[in-house]
Amino acid sequence: MNLRVNHYDANPSVYETMMVLEAHIKKSGLDPSLYELIKLRASQINGCSFCINMHGEHLLKKGEHFERILLLTVWREVSVFSDKEKAVLQLTECVTNISECGVPDHVYQNVRAHFDEKQYVDLIMAINTINSWNRIGIATGMSPGCLL
Template sequence: MSLRFNYRAANEPAYQAMRAMEAHISQSGVDKVLYELIKIRVSQINGCSFCLDMHAKDLMKLGDHADRILLIGLWREVPIFTDKEKAVLELAEHVTNISQVGVPQPVYENVRAYFDEKEYIDLIVSINTINSWNRIAIATGMFPAASRNCGFGERGS
């Protein structure tokens, strides 16, 4: 894969709109570790190497999460994720693959056992934001280290 172009330079207003979504999430109270887990799982599903690499490194900066990064694709089968995290990861999978079965009522109810309506919407916005970043990165040819090599500065998103 090769970088097609610098999307920031091509359309700064669109980039700023995405940054506004990130700003909303950071002010919403969504747990930082939980948000990085969402970003990693969604990036795996979407096949976004750039975002997967970035957010795995970001999660490591928040503590020793190597096992969680390595096993997140098997979150249902390992005991290192809390029930709350599992509820959110299941929601993230369903929202990312929304055309398959939507968000089934049991998935919704499981998440709502841990989060109120406002928090639920913040989670949906979080999931949608990383899905959007993934689609921008994939469509413009982003790959790990692309941001350093093509005028993005330190981070591509």
């Protein structure tokens, strides 16, 4: 895919607004590696090649095992993710595909077994933020290696 428009050059305030969201999540106390897993899983679901590439690389640089990155799409079927991570990945899928079935009560309860109410809302904001980045990336034609 060819880059259609450089969103930063065309409208820098959009990028700055997204960075405010990123700063909020960073201040929330959400584990940075867990946030990268959220980013990668949502990007896989949305088909954002730019973000898949970027967040896979971020996880590798943070020392994440290649096996966990490779198996993220089948997280339900493998034992390399903790129950806490699996709860977050399921929430990520539900929020990313919100029109399909919302967030069922069992998903909410599973997440709440590991996170308090504030952290639950922080997770939702983290998922919303990467979904927004994905939509910007896909709509503007971003792909791995494109120059911004």
